[in-house]
Each structure stands twice: as structure tokens, then as C-alpha cells.
Amino acid sequence: DGGITQSPKYLFRKEGQNVTLSCEQNLNHDAMYWYRQDPGQGLRLIYYSQIVNDFQKGDIAEGYSVSREKKESFPLTVTSAQKNPTAFYLCASSMATGGTDTQYFGPGTRLTVL
Amino acid sequence: QKEVEQNSGPLSVPEGAIASLNCTYSDRGSQSFFWYRQYSGKSPELIMFIYSNGDKEDGRFTAQLNKASQYVSLLIRDSQPSDSATYLCAVAYGGGADGLTFGKGTHLIIQP
Numbered sequence: 001d002g003g004i005t006q007s008p009k010y011l012f013r014k015e016g017q018n019v020t021l022s023c024e025q026n027l028n029h030d031a032m033y034w035y036r037q038d039p040g041q042g043l044r045l046i047y048y049s050q051i052v053n054d055f056q057k058g059d060i061a062e063g064y065s066v067s068r069e070k071k072e073s074f075p076l077t078v079t080s081a082q083k084n085p086t087a088f089y090l091c092a093s094s095m096a097t098g099g100t101d102t103q104y105f106g107p108g109t110r111l112t113v114l
Numbered sequence: 115q116k117e118v119e120q121n122s123g124p125l126s127v128p129e130g131a132i133a134s135l136n137c138t139y140s141d142r143g144s145q146s147f148f149w150y151r152q153y154s155g156k157s158p159e160l161i162m163f164i165y166s167n168g169d170k171e172d173g174r175f176t177a178q179l180n181k182a183s184q185y186v187s188l189l190i191r192d193s194q195p196s197d198s199a200t201y202l203c204a205v206a207y208g209g210g211a212d213g214l215t216f217g218k219g220t221h222l223i224i225q226p
Binding site for chain 2 (some may be wrong): 002030033040041042043045050056058090096098099100101102103104105107108
């Protein structure tokens with residue numbers, strides 16, 4: 001059963017804590033992405049990775065960190081430096097063929113800061 | 115600054131009618147255009163993409179692209195209540211490997 005999984009589905013964080021969101025895919029996709037969505041807003045790109053051991057900042061990378069040690073996994077850490085972390089976090093992946101690459105999304109993690 | 119603009123709605127359409135969703139973008143270098151559907155509380159799911167000027171049809175959905183006017187639209191024929199959702203327009207420079215720029219979405223309501 002191929003797809004993208006994200007865990008946990010819901011996450012609660014106290015102020016000052018770092019938390020890590022998991023994203024795993026078994027689609028053999030090269031590229032992976034993290035987006036953030038706030039209520040009534042579109043998605044904004046946080047980080048992306050086109051190949052293992054390499055990643056690039058997106059439009060809103062401040063306060064976040066990522067790693068890409070395996071092709072299948074792209075975890076996102078929300079650090080205490082992120083001032084407004086409450087949001088819906090979406091992971092996506094694509095083939096990165098060099099042509100038009102469709103991105104497919106995981107089910108998302110809803111993060112709430114208490 | 116790349117911008118993608120959509121009317122937030124809600125857009126209310128009677129069941130069986132054609133729903134027309136519109137999107138404009140600011141970056142003339144944009145090359146690939148995507149439409150996603152998002153139900154409340156769920157993640158976006160791809161409807162279709164387009165990269166050439168003109169129309170592209172897939173079942174009840176037709177995407178239309180006019181690069182000169184920097185305009186992309188999505189038509190939904192024979193609208194069903196299950197089409198009620200938020201529709202997100204996304205734009206990429208190139209094929210999208212560097213990520214997508216999304217609009218805020220249009221909330222579509224299909225009235226039975």
C-alpha cells in the first residue's frame with residue numbers, strides 16, 4: 001500500500017519546546033517537501049529536498065530544521081525559535097523527473113502550542 | 115515576490131451546473147500550474163495540472179491556461195454536492211521540483 005504517512009496526526013507543544021514531525025514515503029520519490037497551512041490560507045513552503053543529504057530553504061524556513069538521511073524520510077523539527085508554530089503541517093513528495101512534477105500530500109499533522 | 119491570487123468565495127453553484135474557478139499569478143516565468151481540492155480538515159489532493167496554453171480536459175474537469183494574461187482556471191461540469199470543497203491553485207517555476215506557490219483557495223459550495 002504505497003503512500004505518504006505523517007505522524008502524529010495531532011501534536012501539542014508547550015512553549016519553548018522543540019518537536020519533530022515525521023514524514024515517510026514508500027513511493028520511491030526523490031523529492032520531498034514541507035508546507036505549512038494556517039486557517040483560511042494557502043500552503044507556504046518551509047523546506048524541500050531533491051536528493052538524500054541535501055535540502056533547501058523555502059519561503060518560511062526560520063524556526064524550522066530538517067534532515068534527509070534516507071530517501072524515504074524527511075522529518076521536520078519545529079524549534080522554540082518559531083514564534084507562531086500553531087498550524088497544519090503538510091508533507092509532500094514527487095518524482096523530480098525534471099519535467100512537470102506532481103506533488104502528492106500526506107494526511108498532515110496539526111500542531112498546537114499550549 | 116511570487117503571488118497567486120484566488121477569490122476566496124464562497125462560490126455557490128447549483129447542482130448540475132458548471133462551476134468556474136479562477137486564478138491569476140504574478141511571475142511570468144511560471145511554467146507549471148496545478149489544481150488541488152481540499153476538504154475541510156484534510157490534506158490537498160491533486161485534480162490536474164497544465165503547462166501548455168489552452169484547455170486540458172479530464173473527466174468533468176477542464177483546466178484552462180492563458181500565459182499572456184497570467185490566468186489559469188478550472189471548470190467543473192455537472193457539479194455534484196461532493197465537489198463542495200476548497201480549491202487551491204498552485205504555480206511552479208519550471209516543473210515544480212523547487213516547490214509550489216499556492217493561492218489561498220476558493221471555497222466552492224454545490225447546492226443540491
